[in-house]
Amino acid sequence: MNHVSPAMSVRPRFGLGLVAALGFVLPGTLLAATGCHRSEVIVKTADGRRLRAEDIDRDPTALLPGGALGIATLDAPSLNQAAIGQKLLELARRHAPMPEAAHFEPGRDLNRLLIGVYSMQGVDFAGIATGSFDKSAIERTADGTQTTPLGIPVVRSTYAEHTLYTGGNVGFVVLTEHTILFGNETGIRRVLDRLARGRIAREIPVWAGDLMERRDTPFTLAMDFGADPISASVREQLPFMGALSRVRLVGNFASPGLNLAGTAVYRDDPAAVTGAAQLNEIQTLVRRWSWLTAIVGIPQPVHRVQAAARGPEVDFVVGLDAIAMAKILDQASTMLAAAGSGG
Numbered sequence: 428m429n430h431v432s433p434a435m436s437v438r439p440r441f442g443l444g445l446v447a448a449l450g451f452v453l454p455g456t457l458l459a460a461t462g463c464h465r466s467e468v469i470v471k472t473a474d475g476r477r478l479r480a481e482d483i484d485r486d487p488t489a490l491l492p493g494g495a496l497g498i499a500t501l502d503a504p505s506l507n508q509a510a511i512g513q514k515l516l517e518l519a520r521r522h523a524p525m526p527e528a529a530h531f532e533p534g535r536d537l538n539r540l541l542i543g544v545y546s547m548q549g550v551d552f553a554g555i556a557t558g559s560f561d562k563s564a565i566e567r568t569a570d571g572t573q574t575t576p577l578g579i580p581v582v583r584s585t586y587a588e589h590t591l592y593t594g595g596n597v598g599f600v601v602l603t604e605h606t607i608l609f610g611n612e613t614g615i616r617r618v619l620d621r622l623a624r625g626r627i628a629r630e631i632p633v634w635a636g637d638l639m640e641r642r643d644t645p646f647t648l649a650m651d652f653g654a655d656p657i658s659a660s661v662r663e664q665l666p667f668m669g670a671l672s673r674v675r676l677v678g679n680f681a682s683p684g685l686n687l688a689g690t691a692v693y694r695d696d697p698a699a700v701t702g703a704a705q706l707n708e709i710q711t712l713v714r715r716w717s718w719l720t721a722i723v724g725i726p727q728p729v730h731r732v733q734a735a736a737r738g739p740e741v742d743f744v745v746g747l748d749a750i751a752m753a754k755i756l757d758q759a760s761t762m763l764a765a766a767g768s769g770g
Contacts, residue, residue: 480603482627487555487606488541488639492617493630497544497650498639503537503558505645509680514753530561541639544650545614553614556607565601587619638675646678648689670698683730684749691741699736706734706743726751 483490491498506512516534542554579594589600591612599609600619608618621627631639635649653672676689693699710732728751734743 478622478625478627480605483602483622484557484605486627486629487557488631489627489629490555490602490606490608490618490621491541491543491553491631492545492614492621493632494545495543495632495635496546496652497648498631498635499540499542499544499648500639500641500646501540501542502642502645503533503539505680507534507537509684510749511680511684511752511756514756530564536560543614545617551611551613551617553608553610553618556609557605558607560601560604560607562601562604586616587623589619589622591615591619634673634675638677641677644677645680646687647676648678649673649675668702670694670702680749682749683746684752685745685747687743687745687747689743691743693739693741696736696739699739699741703734703736703741703743706732706741726754728752728755 507516537556537558539557540554541557542552545551545553581592581594584591584593589602591600592598593612596611597609598612598615599607600615601607608615610618632649632651634651638647638649641647651673652668670693672692672694674689674691676687678685678687680686691699691702693702710729713729714727726748728748729746730748731744731746734741
């Protein structure tokens with residue numbers, strides 16, 4: 428891919444993707460900005476130890492439980508500077524139940540997002556947002572009268588001595604003035620249980636650890652499909668994932684909009700050859716149906732898909748169009764508004 432620099436190239440032993448969490452994260456994080464003084468005791472553990480804000484802020488990654496099926500990171504300033512990022516932030520501001528009095532601006536206050544995907548009770552996720560958050564302003568506004576973009580009330584409750592704000596099954600906990608925990612309720616509670624036990628220790632899978640530490644690329648993702656077999660319905664919709672074992676990728680937001688480069692690992696060499704062929708076929712299929720997207724004013728969304736097998740691995744690059752993605756997000760915004768009003 429022309430816009431994927433050598434620094435983005437991934438030469439892992441493992442490989443491929445997810446990207447959808449971002450749709451949850453930005454609106455969810457708009458609910459999430461609260462803080463505390465750094466000298467404040469955040470947690471008193473079961474054995475009597477006291478965890479302070481600086482203990483949590485020192486390494487937020489250590490908050491995530493072990494056993495992740497996938498780990499993704501996102502550099503918020505890089506997203507904010509991108510055309511597609513501006514669209515995401517616009518939708519977040521438009522739909523998230525965050526009054527102006529909260530003094531929260533995601534493009535200004537967010538630094539980094541770290542998301543873990545788990546299989547605890549179905550598919551669960553827990554994420555950590557780092558940045559600068561106004562505690563008192565959020566506490567004044569998150570008073571139980573706000574709603575999510577879908578019109579669901581934001582409920583304030585307590586779990587493990589922390590204030591938990593949820594809308595439906597998704598919520599957040601403000602741990603410190605620089606660290607926010609978000610996710611679905613199962614994921615959030617598992618993190619809070621770790622805190623209550625004083626578990627501030629990294630348990631990131633070795634196949635994801637080096638990608639998670641990278642600061643030279645705005646987006647990273649590592650997924651392990653071997654630990655949780657892909658469902659038949661997913662394999663039917665995305666045949667190239669049928670024999671997929673692991674995937675690792677990096678991404679940026681340069682032209683044409685979103686660029687991904689990575690490596691997917693299959694169970695054997697023949698499966699990798701088949702997977703590469705099916706990936707390469709995606710662009711042909713998209714072009715074949717471009718007349719349909721043109722009817723609703725959406726340009727060709729896929730600029731490039733290129734995949735090549737190398738033993739049991741497939742190296743791939745993908746380029747997605749920013750304008751097309753923005754229009755798709757606009758369509759999603761309309762559906763969210765309709766859902767929120769009972770449509």
